[in-house]
Amino acid sequence: MKIGKFLKLTILPKNRNLHFGFMLACTLLTSCFALSQEKGLVEVDIFTDKEFQTIHNFAASDAWAAEYTGLWSNEKKSQMARWLFSMERDANGSPKGIGLSAWRFNIGAGSTSQGEESGIKDPWRRAEGFLQNDGSYDWQKQAGQQWFLQAAKKQGVNQFIAFVNSPPIQLTTNHKAHSTDGLAANLSKDNYVDYAKFLATVLKHFKDSLAIQFKYISPFNEPQWEWKGGQEGSPWNNDELANATRVIDSVFLKQKIDSKIEITEAGQIDYITGEKEKYRNRSNQITTFFSPESPNYLGDLKSLAPKIAAHSYFTTWDISKLKNKRQRIAQKLAEYPSLEYWMSEYCILENNEEIRGKGRDLGMSTALYVARLIHADLTIANASAWHWWLAMSPYDFKDGLIYVDKDSEDGNFYGTKLLWALGNYSRFIRPGAKRVLVTYDNFNTVENLKDGVLLSAYINTDKSLVLVAVNQGEKAKDLKLNIDKPFINEVRTYVTNESHNLHKMSDGQIPNGKIQVLGKSVTTFVFHSKD
16 A cells, blocks of 8 residues: 555544654555655655644854855855845746845854954854943944845845844953853843843834844844854753743833744754753753643743754764654654754754765765754654854865855955755745654654655645655656645746756646756745635
């Protein structure tokens, strides 16, 4: 019996609490099939009325290079902004940019003003700060970052997230933008209110003076790490984070701040799902902050966003870990049905048999590695948002969508296949889309996640159906689509591979529902409803 035919006869659960058990059952069932994707046609069933999570956005951050590149020539920074944000098309119909639907703005702690005395050796990892030593605010600071913030808005981005690595140096315990010993927050309880007022002041300024509404504010970035130098950052123990969040919530309510507080920005996803031997008081954060029985319960705060955020670092290899860690998120969230999960930061830090973090890669190897991760975060962990780390990087590392010369005055910039592969998701899966059920032999088995074809589907608010296919193999793969609702018998196809950057192929008919995915590619198929 074929898995797709079996599922068509099954009543699928719409209750989110049942999703994890259902998907686990599907995984166990599909593993029983002997058919492989290596030969023949891959038959795919798409159930558009079986919905999972809502997709809110895809994003990247402006840390730290935007502070410099935002001051480069208008021609160069405008081209980078088009790549990141544009929804326009060229004469062929190919996208001019990847259409990011959200943008992360780093509120700096002011380490730039301290120069080498900041304890952060690399000037490109320091940040300017709005708060000044006399208590005033200089809104001309972070001008390069503000340029990209405005460019994002002009090109249609309307979801903005502000995040803080360290509280301002004027408020921290050691008056640095990093910790001295890594044991506790670099902010005393006496300064929690001042920190909250600082955040409120920044948010109000951008809303009232620049018409930039930050929908979310993340006050505690990667609280698990010690942050003793290298870049701005502060550790936070769970009880400190909870107490500070309560203070921020109180101040936000008094000052009528609309932005919602985002937690926890965990440095690894397993810090939100269970206890870790190291830093136990910085782990198990879903239960710690959202269980009413916990002394650190925050779920009743009006300013708190109903979501949990974490970063996918160090959980992508081996493939069994990639899968199991994300299954654990889905399982844990089933206990807290009011919460969403956002994957809010990633770049390649791992060194494994398939990839290494060090060394730029402008080609498809990195693009396919990350596309696999996006697929896993969306289809296994049920992530409602997916955010890359550095939009622009000057480093010899796999951390940038765009690479730039490390020149504060001017320089060259370089696109990557990773940029355009992310665009296969971000450009076509728009805010409010629903992920829908896709089944085929070996869907999300460890073997297929490693080197097979990875498929996921989404229904946009305009009723268009988006199918994203990641073909990790060398050879093209033929797909036979069985869709439960009628769509126009024509598909628009957009390909990213060694030869193309989100290139629109000719619109084509799909006789008998058959389409092809090129080898070593990320391909998006867009179908429009007949309704």
